[in-house]
Amino acid sequence: MSRIVVLVSGRGSNLQALIDAKNAGAITSDIALVISNKENAYAIERARLAGISTQVIVSKNQDNNSFFAQVLAAVQQQNPNWIVLAGFMKILPKDFVQVFPNRIINIHPSLLPQFPGLNAQQQALTAQATETGCTVHFVDEGCDTGPIILQKRLPIFPSDTVDSLASRLLPLEHACLVEAVQLLEARLLKG
Ligand code: GRF
Numbered sequence: 001m002s003r004i005v006v007l008v009s010g011r012g013s014n015l016q017a018l019i020d021a022k023n024a025g026a027i028t029s030d031i032a033l034v035i036s037n038k039e040n041a042y043a044i045e046r047a048r049l050a051g052i053s054t055q056v057i058v059s060k061n062q063d064n065n066s067f068f069a070q071v072l073a074a075v076q077q078q079n080p081n082w083i084v085l086a087g088f089m090k091i092l093p094k095d096f097v098q099v100f101p102n103r104i105i106n107i108h109p110s111l112l113p114q115f116p117g118l119n120a121q122q123q124a125l126t127a128q129a130t131e132t133g134c135t136v137h138f139v140d141e142g143c144d145t146g147p148i149i150l151q152k153r154l155p156i157f158p159s160d161t162v163d164s165l166a167s168r169l170l171p172l173e174h175a176c177l178v179e180a181v182q183l184l185e186a187r188l189l190k191g
Contacts, residue, residue, distance in 0.1 A: 012043025017174035
């Protein structure tokens with residue numbers, strides 16, 4: 001069975017979407033480990049409630065190299081097919097990405113290449129865009145730049161705020177992430 005390691009930093013609703021998809025049989029991969037760079041991330045609680053192994057590797061007050069060396073060791077120990085960044089708020093260093101070419105995926109709340117980086121919803125509103133969406137992409141050495149796997153579009157209403165946009169985007173993100181994992185699983189089966 002294929003294996004996934006999920007990296008998180010916060011609330012973990014995208015992780016929950018994967019957990020729910022696994023429980024519903026919509027994806028088959030085993031979520032082998034959830035790693036958080038923040039001790040109090042609710043995502044860790046979600047993983048524990050689902051009986052998934054967790055590891056907290058605190059990034060704060062720690063040298064980036066030594067932080068990512070620990071993450072790399074923890075990930076490699078699991079021998080995963082894919083690594084999912086689900087609200088993981090750290091940029092992976094080049095040498096980490098190079099270990100897993102086209103095997104790390106990220107969910108981002110915009111139609112990349114528009115609005116990469118932080119505060120994508122705010123960026124869309126500031127640009128007076130009439131639509132936005134979400135993207136699941138492979139992670140390369142840039143920030144939110146890797147090959148796109150899937151996107152979902154969402155209209156922006158004149159009344160939208162960052163919060164309303166973020167909350168309407170979230171269910172789309174969840175669906176997009178689950179579908180992307182389904183695609184990867186199907187591709188693996190085809191060989
Ligand atoms: C999502 O909007 C995701 O696209 C972004 O960070 C947020 C994480 O949400 N990268 P959650 O922790 O999965 O609830």
